[in-house]
Structures are given as structure tokens and as C-alpha cells.
Amino acid sequence: MWQEIVVGIIVxxxxxxxxxxYLPAAWRQQVVYALSRRGLSQDKLARFFNTESSCGSGCGSCGGCGDSPAPPAPPSDGGPARRVIMLNVQR
Incomplete structure (x- = not known):
């Protein structure tokens, strides 16, 4: 009997x-939200599952649907926006 209990705990x-x-981040957020609705601490669950607190609840405190930051400004020197690495091919 004790063996079954120990094996069940290990599993x-x-x-x-x-x-x-290994779960995707969106699934982990849903697990945190579902368990927090059952009365468990959402902050502790979020820390354990490596997610942000309050994500998935729709309250907007996670910043997921807020204003997004502005994209970075292009370089002002007038050059190309991408960096080019020059390769010297020796034959």
C-alpha cells in the first residue's frame, strides 16, 4: 500500500x-489563472510557473493589451537600417 502512495506522489x-x-507560456498562464480561481495564491503560482501575475484574467494589469512601446528610431546618419558584415573570400 505504501508503495502505491509513494509511486503516486513521484508521478x-x-x-x-x-x-x-515544457508547456507553452500561454498554457502555463491559463493554468495559473485556473488555479488562482480555485483559491490558490496567484503570485506564488505565477512565480512557480515562470509567468506574469494576472495574465489571462482580462484585468489588463499584465500589460498584454496596453499601449505598446514605440518602435526604435532608424539611424540618423542616413545609412542603411541594417548592419552589413563584409566577408573577404580567399580563393
Missing amino acids: AVAALHAGRK
Whole structure:
């Protein structure tokens, strides 16, 4: 009987670790949101699953749907916007 309990705990911890490490960020955010609705601490869950707190709840505090920062200004020297690496081919 104790063997089944220990094996069940090991399997649960392994599944939790795999979910924490390999799930896509959007799924991890949904897990944090679903567990926080059940009464668990959202800040602790967000830290554990490496997500931002409050994402997925629609409250807007995660900055996901707020104003996006302005794109960086192009270089003012009039040159190309991309850097070019010159290669010297020796034959």
C-alpha cells in the first residue's frame, strides 16, 4: 500500500515538473489563472510557473493589451537600417 502512495506522489511531482518546464507560456498562464480561481495564491503560482501575475484574467494589469512601446528610431546618419558584415573570400 505504501508503495502505491509513494509511486503516486513521484508521478504527480514528475507531471508537475514536466508541465512547469515544457508547456507553452500561454498554457502555463491559463493554468495559473485556473488555479488562482480555485483559491490558490496567484503570485506564488505565477512565480512557480515562470509567468506574469494576472495574465489571462482580462484585468489588463499584465500589460498584454496596453499601449505598446514605440518602435526604435532608424539611424540618423542616413545609412542603411541594417548592419552589413563584409566577408573577404580567399580563393
